[in-house]
Each structure stands twice: as C-alpha cells, then as structure tokens.
Amino acid sequence: MDYDRYDRVRAVQWQGDHLRLLDQRLLPREERWIDCSHAAEVTRAIRDLVVRGAPAIGIAAAWGVVLAAQQGEALDPALAMLRAARPTAVNLMWALDRMKSRIAAGADAAALAVEAQAIQDEDLAANRHMGELGAALIAPGSGVLTHCNTGSLATAGFGTALGVIRAGVAGGRIDRVYAGETRPWQQGARLTMYELVRDGIPARLIADSAAAHLMKSGEVQWVIVGADRIAANGDTANKIGTYQLAIAARHHGVKFMVVAPSSTVDMATPDGEAIEIEMRDPAELLATAGQRTVVEGAEAWNPVFDVTPAGLIDAIVTERGVIEHPNALAMQAVFGR
Numbered sequence: 001m002d003y004d005r006y007d008r009v010r011a012v013q014w015q016g017d018h019l020r021l022l023d024q025r026l027l028p029r030e031e032r033w034i035d036c037s038h039a040a041e042v043t044r045a046i047r048d049l050v051v052r053g054a055p056a057i058g059i060a061a062a063w064g065v066v067l068a069a070q071q072g073e074a075l076d077p078a079l080a081m082l083r084a085a086r087p088t089a090v091n092l093m094w095a096l097d098r099m100k101s102r103i104a105a106g107a108d109a110a111a112l113a114v115e116a117q118a119i120q121d122e123d124l125a126a127n128r129h130m131g132e133l134g135a136a137l138i139a140p141g142s143g144v145l146t147h148c149n150t151g152s153l154a155t156a157g158f159g160t161a162l163g164v165i166r167a168g169v170a171g172g173r174i175d176r177v178y179a180g181e182t183r184p185w186q187q188g189a190r191l192t193m194y195e196l197v198r199d200g201i202p203a204r205l206i207a208d209s210a211a212a213h214l215m216k217s218g219e220v221q222w223v224i225v226g227a228d229r230i231a232a233n234g235d236t237a238n239k240i241g242t243y244q245l246a247i248a249a250r251h252h253g254v255k256f257m258v259v260a261p262s263s264t265v266d267m268a269t270p271d272g273e274a275i276e277i278e279m280r281d282p283a284e285l286l287a288t289a290g291q292r293t294v295v296e297g298a299e300a301w302n303p304v305f306d307v308t309p310a311g312l313i314d315a316i317v318t319e320r321g322v323i324e325h326p327n328a329l330a331m332q333a334v335f336g337r
C-alpha cells in the first residue's frame with residue numbers, strides 16, 4: 001500500500017542531541033513542537049500527555065534514557081523516573097527494560113541510541129504488518145468504529161487500530177469509518193479525526209454515548225481498538241470506554257478487534273484484575289479546554305483506562321499473528337511463558 005499517502009505524521013523525532021515531540025495537547029488547533037534535552041523533560045512530557053499512546057510513550061522513554069546517558073546523568077534514577085511517568089501502558093516498562101539490559105551490557109550513549117532507534121523502527125514495521133493482518137479479517141463493504149487515538153501520533157507511525165483502518169480503506173474492505181470522541185481528553189475527536197482528515201479518509205465523529213445506537217443501526221461490523229496492556233489471559237486494558245463498547249458490540253453481533261504490538265503484551269500479568277488503572281486529575285473532567293464547565297464544588301472520578309475481558313474480544317492482532325477468541329492457552333502458544 002502507499003504508506004506515504006496514508007501516514008505522514010511523526011510525533012516523536014530524534015534530533016541527535018534532543019528529542020522533538022509534537023505537543024498533542026494542542027492539536028488540532030496548533031502544531032507546536034517541544035524540545036527535550038533531559039530525561040526529566042521527557043518524563044514530564046509523558047506524564048502531561050504531550051506524547052501519549054502506549055507505543056509512543058515507550059519510544060519517547062527510550063530516547064529519554066539516551067538523553068540521560070548523553071548528559072552524563074546517573075542512569076538508574078533516570079530509568080526509575082521514566083518508569084513512574086504513567087502506570088498502565090506496559091510498553092513504557094518494556095522499552096525501559098530493553099534499555100536497561102543494554103546498559104547492563106555496557107552500552108554507551110551511542111549504543112543506547114541504536115537501541116532506541118531499533119525500538120522505534122520495529123514499532124513502525126509491526127504496525128504495517130498488523131495493518132495487513134487485521135484488514136484481512138474484515139469483509140469488503142464493512143463499517144468500523146474506533147476509540148481513542150491509535151494512529152501515527154500514538155506510535156512510531158501508521159498506527160495499531162488506525163493502521164488496520166488505513167489498510168482496510170486502502171484495500172477497499174472498509175467503506176465507513178466512525179470515531180468516538182473519547183471523553184474526557186478527546187483523543188478521538190482531536191487526534192484521530194486530525195489524522196483521518198490529513199489522510200483524506202472519510203470519517204464521521206460520534207459522541208461516545210452514540211456508540212450502541214450506531215451499532216444497532218447496522219452501519220458497523222467491527223469495533224477496532226488498540227491496547228495499553230494485554231494480560232496473559234487476553235484481558236485487555238485500553239482507553240476508558242473500551243469495555244462498554246465491547247459489551248455493546250457483543251449485544252449487537254458486531255465483532256471486536258484489539259490491535260497491538262507484542263510490546264503491549266504482558267505475560268507476567270495473569271489477568272485484567274492485576275492491571276493498574278491510571279487515575280488522573282478530576283480537573284480533566286470538570287473543565288473543557290481549560291474552561292470550567294461544571295459547577296464549582298462538584299467532584300469527579302477519573303479512571304482513564306478500563307479492562308475488556310478476553311471473552312468479549314473476537315481477535316487480538318499482533319505482528320506475531322492473529323489470536324482469535326483469545327484465552328490463556330492461545331496467548332501462551334504465541335507469547336510463551
């Protein structure tokens with residue numbers, strides 16, 4: 001497929017002595033770049049959602065370790081600081097563990113940069129492969145609904161769920177694309193629609209609360225989402241709201257696909273119960289674009305991920321292959337342990 005036509009955003013850019021990040025908090029209003037020269041700046045960028053999306057935060061953290069090495073900082077505290085930036089997406093810990101084993105093998109800053117670049121390049125290759133694998137599951141003429149942002153902005157490029165949608169549209173399998181707003185941070189409204197419009201892929205935004213009604217209408221045959229951590233039994237943590245989409249999909253006979261690289265699979269976590277769900281500032285719910293929308297004195301509860309049980313998932317697509325009807329045995333057959 002013509003990747004250059006469909007995938008042109010690169011949100012994480014290594015510049016040799018600093019890391020350039022597209023500030024996703026400002027999109028689509030403004031395309032502003034932030035330069036990070038220290039691991040602490042990368043940590044802050046991950047925590048504050050300048051860079052977000054499970055694979056992208058792993059990649060950014062790997063470059064954060066390179067910066068620490070270039071600056072002559074102590075590497076163990078830098079690794080610990082980056083690791084604590086966000087708790088749910090296991091790609092962060094996975095990338096840091098890869099960097100840590102290179103450090104243990106005596107890698108200097110230049111060798112660490114080679115490893116960070118490999119993590120980034122492998123992610124792009126995985127996404128392109130998953131795009132083909134996932135699209136092959138979709139019957140021509142289908143409609144799809146996606147959630148959050150899983151595109152180039154959330155990864156090294158092309159995307160996970162959005163990669164499958166790109167490949168499915170390019171291959172003539174997907175006729176209709178719907179994206180949920182993804183309250184409260186609006187990754188779907190602000191970021192997924194930005195990527196789809198840039199690609200020239202016709203898509204329609206829906207309010208999150210319109211999803212079940214859309215499924216009932218027969219317009220969508222698949223819900224396609226990414227993941228932040230897939231446990232050993234196939235239970236999948238992803239952006240808050242994913243679980244209710246899976247329940248509604250099963251009720252309406254709509255298929256449910258999770259697309260994620262193997263760096264998102266955590267065989268050390270037995271099931272979804274054991275996944276830490278990030279709680280963020282209630283202020284994210286009480287205000288929109290910095291403007292308070294809820295009466296002063298009101299409180300809010302703001303978990304930003306939920307867990308979809310494996311039993312509600314029809315297919316998990318990774319670069320290692322497709323796992324249909326995931327369970328512990330099927331996961332073990334592909335990922336070992």
Ligand SMILES: CSC[C@@H](O)[C@@H](O)C(=O)COP(=O)(O)O
Pocket residue numbers: 052053054055089147148149150151154155159160161187225226227228238239240304
């Ligand atoms: C390829 S991205 C997959 C997930 O990371 C994505 O769906 C998601 O939940 C992102 O959450 P975010 O809070 O924006 O980092």
